[in-house]
Amino acid sequence: MTNLLTQPVGVSHYMAVGAVMFVCGIVCMATKRNALGVLMGIELVLNGANINFIAFGSAYLQKDSAMSLGLDGQLIALFVIVLAAAEAAVALAIALNFYNNHHSIDVDRADELKG
Amino acid sequence: MAEFFTTNLIEYVSLSEAWATPLGYILAAMIHIALLLNVVAVGALGFIWLERKVAGRIQDRLGPTRVGGRFGWLQTLADGLKLITKEDLMPAAADPFLFRVAPYVAFCASFAAYLALPFATGWVGQHLNVAVFFILAVLGIEVFGVILAGYGSASKWSLFGAMREAAQVVSYEVPLGLCVIVPVMIAGTMDLIAIGDMQAGMVWNWFIFHDPFTFITFWVFFTCATASVNRAPFDLAEAESELVAGFHTEYSGLRWSFFFMAEYGSMFLVSVLAAILFFGGWNGPIPITEIIGLNETNGALAGYVGNLLGMTNLIIKASLGVTVMIWVRWSFPRLRIDQVITTCLKYCTPIAAMMFLGAALWILYLPGGLWATLRLSDPLGHTREAAPDQQAAAMPADGERE
Amino acid sequence: MDQINWHTFFFLLSALGACTFALMVVFTSNIVRMAFFLVLSLTSTAGLFFLAGADFVGAMQIMIYVGGTMVLLVFGVMLTAQERFVSLKTSGGTWSLAALAGGALLAVLLQTAFSVDDWKAGDTAQAGQSQTTATRIGLGLLGARFDEGTSGYLLPFEIVSIHLLVVLIGAAYLARAKRRAKPSADNPADRSD
Amino acid sequence: MSTDVDDPRIVEFDVRTDEMLVNMGPQHPSTHGVLRLVLRTDGEIVSEVTPHIGYLHRCAEKIGENLTPRQWIPYTDRMDYLAGMNMNLGWSLTVEKLLNYELPEKARHLRVIIAELNRIASHFVGMGAYGLDLGTFSPFLYAFREREKILDLFEDACGARLTYSYITPGGATDDLPAGWLKKCETFLDQLLAVIDECHTLLTTNEIFIRRTVNVGVLSPEMAINYGCTGPVLRGSGVDHDLRRDGEERYTEMYDGYAFEVICETDGHYPSDHDYPPVPESAVLGDCWHRFYVRMLEVIQAMDLIRQAMDRYSTAEGDYGVPIKLFEKLPKGEVYLETECPRGQMGFYLVSDGTSIPWRTRARSSCFSNLSVTEELCRGVLLADVPAVVGSLDIVMGEIDR
């Protein structure tokens, strides 16, 4: 433990966290029957990706800071966040509409492909 | 302090260094956290006392008079003790986890924002370049605690309160953000310390007097801030005459008092924010500390005393803001939910947007503010033309912790 | 004995938070609790962003996700939260399949993450230094990248702006529904006092 | 919520939400006691309100069948406990009507002073509590401060502060003590300033106006049909006040007094005081008007008290001698209504010729006033429910008896 604490972290560590969140998101999307649960899975996936962008964009997480994405990483992360918010809004609207029509938010019942 | 603990742990408890170092740091951090938390909590206690006293005076009565001498100084402490001893009730149908965790979410959100809140030049928990943004963002989490409380209580009144809170806070974040952008735009930075320092000098250097637009912006900001911290006349989430007690209907004892502390914490927070953004922060109406030379250039002690005076100045301004909120609360009836939303969408948001536009144009064509435009001389020769990046670069690299 | 690397310490704290709460999102079936854990996970992620020197993105993360998306989500949860929907059970087969796929994916990703030596450790000593990222990001979004000397992201920025507007209108349109004035199938459970 | 769609059965909804049944009361801060309202709400919109009463039923009518009229006086106190004197008065007049008792002049004026003073106290509570319903606390305490002064006066007169049993069949239990009129005069002199304060805090307050104007509009026809009386009826613009229009036995108390019925005619109220103007947006019969009528009645009552004090100090005769505790009642039945602060309080007395009434019946004003809630609260917002119920100014003690 002390060993872990004394070492500086790098992109790999961030990527590991990102991977865990990504996989959690994937599993979440696969297993949840609740439409909103699926939505949360998507948020997790996007965040896992975002962590990687930020890590690669950071100036001091790699041995050679010239290799970093620099500001581009952060900018792309920003776009991802904004688009995730937009996606959440639409998905929520769809979920609400689905609920209005079917009185349920169980995605297993969304097999009609019509309103 | 951490080193002190570490050495002592090694020496007296005969721990190996591998264990003593982290333990020492954790102990030191604990003490610091306890200090900060206590300062903020005691602040909340003070404001609760102030609220009761001011309310009492407004209502032609005395307010607390007994506990702790003539003025009832210790009344809130006594109440706190009472709350601790009260039975901790939870409805049988409640979601136990969410019900328990909700007060802490609200409380933590309210106090986490203090992390980035400066009280004088360099006196800040964590110096952030995006401090304004951070504070607004963290304040937004508080609503989450309220919603969890409303949902977790399994009470319809609580649910009503939570839904109202959600609708209200989400709406009011828009004009609040727009209002905050105006001083940020003038300062050219989101760093609160830079914003505060930029208003040094005489009273007309304050951003509220920068131009007519900022003057109006402040009032919109104050209205929206009152709404976003759930104070009357916007206290719809609580609305005791309609919703019994809104989101905290089912709470009692200490858990309830966490909501209470969160409310007063965020009240003070937005007041400090208003003081820094519009009222010169730690810079007084007259730059006394500068005139008598209480700054870093005359030695660390002088700088310390100067900062101390600056902090007192800021706290007085913020307390005045809180007092105005209290005054408003005890004078006005409560708005209805549709009126609250109307106020936000039909009045605050357009006005804030117009002020934003106006201030932007003003900066473009008449830089330096109203008084510079009117050629009012500043006795200390402050100018507000400093480029944001230079300002930021002049900041200490890392704000001292605590 | 080396000094504790505080950057690492806070990284581990945030990473632990992010991963634990992400896992709890997966393993909770109650939708509101899921939302709560998601918020915690995302807040911890914001902490990671701060540690990586992206303070503007971190604040943005809190503001948009926690303040915005989550409130929206909770809104939806409450509007549709009835006892029968709060927790929907998933079959064991789905679970094992998802776990298998997820585990494989995780193994691949971790393998990739630790495969490059350059990535394993950074120079975090300079991590405490504050940078003015907000100004540079702002300029970058408006098409000026002074640090790189390249062009910025004006076009994507505009596209995203239009996109957001479209999404706002679209979401508002989608959420509206027409139905008969007198709902025929009233939930009998709601009739009780 | 509904929009104009061609097919009236199809309604467009933003979001489909489930209706919810909410219990407002009997333990709720703004139901004025133990009223229970069952609200059927769709989000914030209340589609149906069902009042449930009876939580404060104390069988007063049944008890009245076992007590002599004078023994029942304390029970009338406990009906509208905020206007005990007016309750006493109503019952006393009813008994006197049965006995055909001729009251000395001095007792009449004394009763006017006391009844009107109690009207002020009652309206002050109503006003303060209404502020409380709308979420402002300070006017409540201002109102209670003034009410305390009235209670002090009552305490001087009869020794009690809430349940007076002061006015009894035959007059009053005692004369006003020496120096009482002077105290009352001092009280009245400072009251106008307080009323102006209340007008500033409530009547003309922008938020207050927005909360009350055009909320809970009670048309005159509906008010009459539902048997609403008192300020609720007059707030709807119906020119009816039993002090002027009532039975001889009651109106003779006010013979020769100069007063106008507080009621809007042609868009304005009778004015001899600097009243705040009626807001442009106010609709006759809304909560604002009901509140305003009460505020004006306070000033009217002050005026009546002044007149009554003049007459009282010069009047001949005694303050009245209470009838015997076991006075034998003639066989017969009488019904009499008086104008109480909350409306017309009626007492119905059936006597079989013994000293104990065969049947006592109290017609409660709030009972009828409250029954209109169902109508007024249909389709309003949740926050309007306390606003409407508060504007009716109910006292559960009177409704449930």
Next chain:
Amino acid sequence: MSGPNLVDQLKQRFGEAITGANLEAIDPWIEVSPQGLVEVCRHLHDEPGLEFNLLNCISGVDYFQPDEKKAKKFPWDVHLEVVYHMWSLPHKRSLVLKVMLPRWKDDKEGELPEVPTVSGIWRTADWHEREVYDLMGVRFIGHPDPRRILCPEDWVGHPLRRDYEMPLEYHGIRGR
């Protein structure tokens, strides 16, 4: 205030429905048969010149002396009355209507006597009739919401009846 000519008018118009009147009483009253009540009330409410638009009160009175010793001196016949006090706002006068009923319908103990409701004419009668039903035990035919109002919905008996006895126990609470 209702003079003899009003009684004559009503008698002329409704004949059998007007079963009596007492104009000498302190509050003169007119007795109406239950069958004719609604028409008479509608007439009183609508007719120009009468317009009794404010229904003040509906009271039930139980004329029954359960104590046999006292019953000998009891001055009335055993019956139940529903008394309607009304007021005309335009003409500022009052009127008392009475409906005489047997204490039990068809003299069967437990069968409540019946009166048609007037809540269609005055909405205020809704609650007043509920109260009379609750406390006195008169069934109002056609009432839109015939529930108890003051007593709990599962209460047994009608407390203002003279022969009413308090239940021994109500949900575990001792009654007497």
